[in-house]
Amino acid sequence: MYSQLFVEMESFQFTKTGQAACGDDIQIKVLKDENRYLAVLSDGLGSGVKAHVLANMTTTMALRYLQSNMDTLQSVETIMDSLPVCEVRKISYSTFSMIDLRLGGITRIVEMGNPQYIQLRGTEEVQPLKHETIVSKHWPDRQVECYELKMIPGDRLIVSSDGVTQSGLGEGPQYRFGWRRSGEMEYARARISSNPEISSFSLARSIAYQAYGISKNTCKDDISCMVIYMRKPRVMRLLTGPPFHKDHDIDFAKCANLGEEHTIVCGGTTANILERVIDRKVEIDISKLRRDDKLPPAGRLPGVAMVTEGILTLTRVCKALEDSEPTDSLPETARKIIEMMKQHDKIEFVVGTKVNEAHQDPSLPQDLELRRGIIRRISSALNQKFRKETEITFF
Amino acid sequence: MKKMQLEICCGTTCYMMGANRLLYIENEVPPELRGKFEVKALPCMGLCNDKNLSGAPYVKLNGIIIENATIEKICDKMRAMLDD
DSSP states (O other), rough: OTTHHHEEEOOOOOOOOSSSSOEEEEEEEEEEGGGGEEEEEEEEEEEEEEEHHHHHHHHHHHHHHHHHOHHHHHHHHHHHHSSOOOOTOOOOEEEEEEEEETTSSSEEEEEEEEEEEEETTTEEEESEEEEEOOOOSSTTTTTEEEEEEOTHHHHEEEEEEEHTTTTTTTTTTGGGHHHHHHHHHHHHHHHHHHOTTTTTTHHHHHHHHHHHTTTTOOOOOOOOEEEEEOOOOOEEEEEEEEOSSSGGGGHHHTTTOGGGEEEEEOOOHHHHHHHHHHTTEEEEEOOOOTTOSSSSOOOOEEEEEEOSSHHHHHHHHHHHHTTTTTTGOOOOOHHHHHHHHHHHHHEEEEOOOOOOOOGGGSSSSSOOHHHHHHHHHHHHHHHHHOEEEEEEEOO | OOOOOEEEEEEEHHHIIHHHTTTTHHHHHHHGGTEEEEEEEOOOOOHHHHHHHHHHHOEEETTTTEEOOOHHHHHHHHHHHHHO
16 A cells, blocks of 8 residues: 555745744655655754754754664754754754654654644544653753654645744734644645645645735744645656657657646647647747746647747756756746646656757857756756656657 | 738747747837737747758748748838738
8 A cells, every 4th residue: 555655745934034044944855765754844043044053953963863763862862962052042952843754654753842743634633643752851941742643645744843833923813822733734724625635845835825924924933834745646747859760759749648737748849749649739828928038938738738848948947956946936937847846746758869950050049958968957856856756768 | 901920930949049039029010010910929830950941030921931030021021911
């Protein structure tokens, strides 16, 4: 039951208004061979760069201790002993949540000072199998909450910093104590109810935006939300470039049969091949063109989500993925491709290898790398930065 | 009177060689040509590898290919068609 599952782990953050760096940090690591999915969310004392350093030290150490199965109390004490002491408050401090999810086994969560995690099965909250509170002798004022829970396919874990649960604090009678965990959970349940398949990224972003909105669009604290969703993998397919042999055009076009919401076609000649095979025409809407978009407009073709130009668009997608650029500032087509990739777990590239001689013209104002190279770079960025599975088939 | 059909190639080569500007032609033409044509973008016309043609960007005006297309060149062709 668990071998075909995908664990989608995504997060969304807002930095406290006026600060250059986020004082929360999130680190994720997948140990495929052990079927383990590790994540740590830490909130450093204060805000800005100093808080970020504390949070980053915490996530780095905690992730390593999780990976090496170190004793919980020893891990927590070592982290607290290692953090630098704040000159203002004379304490070393960060709060954190450590998650060790094992496919088919027990998931362990250790929390110190962070809001309690939320486990949802559909829209119903699931209680832990076991809960224990540990107090360190070194740090008697800190309580460590240890939970054991069972995750089954379809379950979600939501882990947030207090910037989420305390958002809106003091903003009228409704938020005398902030949004609180209960408000966050109700909101998540409503989002899942209206969209049962909502991705981890969309849900994390939605929760973070709601927290931001409750605070009247300012962040009085860093806002971080991470969502872990265990489910069947979502597969998308990106077709680009004409096949080397024209005889393979039909087989190539048949690869666009994964369903409208899961297929993208990148390339004018590629689109022409599909037009011929399915006997329909690409329609490009130029009414919403923006002069600063710098990429050709996208088109519609029945059976696929979007048809775009090829190499310029893919080069822009590649750069944005490699540099982790925020999607909001990207040209429309590149943004849509990246968002679609983020919504899926496995991305299959179907790549035609015929080289367009016209692209080799030295008078073209920009380097055009060979399609194969760009796709390999996109694939590598998706693997390494977004933990996506990828597969490349050449035609 | 039937409007002239202007098809603009949005393939990589054409787009980089100037089709990006041609897409805004409706805002750029002189008043006498406004409302006399319809613009349609195509994914690729496949003309950039044709050695008999002189270069991108390519557009088609009522099916007739215009090479190295510029807004001025297209306007001239439109006027010629209207005169005919």
